[in-house]
Amino acid sequence: MNEILYFYDGSFEGFLCCIFESYAKHEIPIAVNGDGDYALSVFPCRTIETDFRHAQRVYRKVAAMSPCAADFLRRGFLTCLPDRELLLYRMVVRLLRDGPSFFNNLTDEMLCPLRKAVRQLDGEAHLLRGFVRFSELSGVLGAEIQPKNRVLPHLRADYCARYSNEKFFIYDRTHHEALFYADGRAVIAPLGSFRMAPPDSEEAGYRLLWKRFYDTISIRERYNPKCRMTQMPKRYWSTMTEFQDAGAFTAESSPGASPAPFSPGGRPAPGIPSGSEPSAPASGP
């Protein structure tokens, strides 16, 4: 067996192909790298082409052995754990070798970091169910988030159910991708850069109402900033309406004043599937 470094395109399918490749070529990857960071290495490296049939074969095998492992694999891939690919690869290898029983062992040393990361992913997705703030831009609801993990696939079902009659998008600043939804169809697609347009007067009005409500609802005698920060860490504040400075509450003065590349004037046409690449993991049904 040879030791080798794998590079892949960063998609979930690409990662599954790495697993396929390691079995096909009898290689043991010592690192699996998907973020295009081509570091020099003393080990031989290879770039793995994404082949959907290979990916599907790996995924089906895992799912056949243990559906819960397949789910764990998909969620584990979405986390922000630095060496998640290698850990997940080892998990699959062990699954194929020993069978799925070790999944029931909650104290298993190897699964522990992955479990923790998946718990954090779930936790972040749960928080963002509440902390996402939409702005209405000529009939379309738009929001920005800045999560650590790739939570969009987790948020998709919830927001689609919540706003089934609306058109909306959520832009993920960290991973440069966005969830688009319109007329019952949702797509997660990569989106290089995006800046929210300034609010119109109605939107600014609602923001102001919300800000005022937020400021009024707290009881001065119970002031407890530490508790607030425990429940709602500060890293979420940057995208939340109630913590914006005055600029966010004044309506746009003259139309087209801001050179926003993704302004509502030139509507982004949410819901248009850009390409058919299922670039986002877990975007399958």
Place this chain on the structure above:
Amino acid sequence: MELLEKLTILSDAAKYDAACTSSGARRGPRKGFIGNTASAPAGCCHTFSADGRCVTLLKVLLTNCCVYDCKYCVNRRSGDSRRAMFSPEELAELTIGFYRRNYIEGLFLSSGVFRSPDYTTELMIQALRILREKYRFNGYIHAKAIPGTSAELVEQLGLLADRLSVNIELPSEEGLRTLAPDKTKTAILSPMRQIQTRRAENREELVKYRHAPKFAPAGQSTQLIVGATQDSDEQILRLTQGLYDHYQLKRVFYSAYVPVVENALLPAKGTSPPLLREHRLYQADWLLRFYGFRAEELLDSKNPNFNPQIDPKCNWALSHLDFFPVEVNRADGETLLRVPGIGVTSMRRILSARRFGALRIEQLQRLGVVMKRAQYFLSASGKMAPGICISPDGLLRNLIASERAPLPEQETLQLSLFDPAEAAL
């Protein structure tokens, strides 16, 4: 009056209500409607206010005009606060505007008593009907049933709202008599009983007819004010236990009394609200609802109040040392739940993990057990954590030390060298 101003007045008047949850309802999305309550059945916090409390619902009063004169209340008739009133249409539009922007999970509608309980409830029903029927709102609604409302109106309100609540506020009849002379115990308890029986009927209806309209699917809750009267923790907790047992309440909320009014019968203005006491009551409340404890076990007439220094579960454990150590690999779920540091989640994890093999003490931390408390009360295959020695006194000291940091600060008194001397002079 402008909407912004009304919102300010009416949310300011509603903020002392502790309840702000969106849990318990499981209504999926409906075609043509906006929102659902199923995606977060355990509730969803949309933000946290500066006092660290979760904001999940748009918590407002329909109006803060009130014919009652409860001494503890900011909205009492004799108070001189500014008065405002939402029109039902205005309120519905505001709710939808907030909901679409994901600011809130739904509406919490309460109200001062305007003219009469029935008249106020009719206005509330009107607002909710506009929201549900015109704006096709499918999200969460929590509505207040005002004591003294007629049964037919409560019925209508329950069909529109997910959760109903009737606030008891003062834990004893005597407190009610002195501080809220317009309210009576029967007037508060009768809508509660009605909601309870109606929900039981509704469950039967739903078995027979799947599409029967649901009556308050998320149940009912209530609120007790802590610290406005002389009631002990034991009285409050026994009342709570009774409400859970006999009225099937989903939640009892506790609200540390914030002195807003100067009155000889109430704590003076400027007294800080009893936050630690409120915290201990909530901890005990959780023990009643999820851990299988009874109020009688936690407090009795000899110890009518909680020890502020340690939590109720530790307190119980310290007075029942013969119950411990609990053997992790053998004990059943209920027994494990009695161990300080083990919660419902970690108890389930222990049950499932030990099927795989005997657990060792050092593995428990990985399962989510809080070892700084649990280590004194657990053994795994007969072994306890190394270096643990137990004497009731040392145990208490250790438990207090492990919890001190995260607690809200107690009033500290600066000691002075000279005070006693001056007093002597």
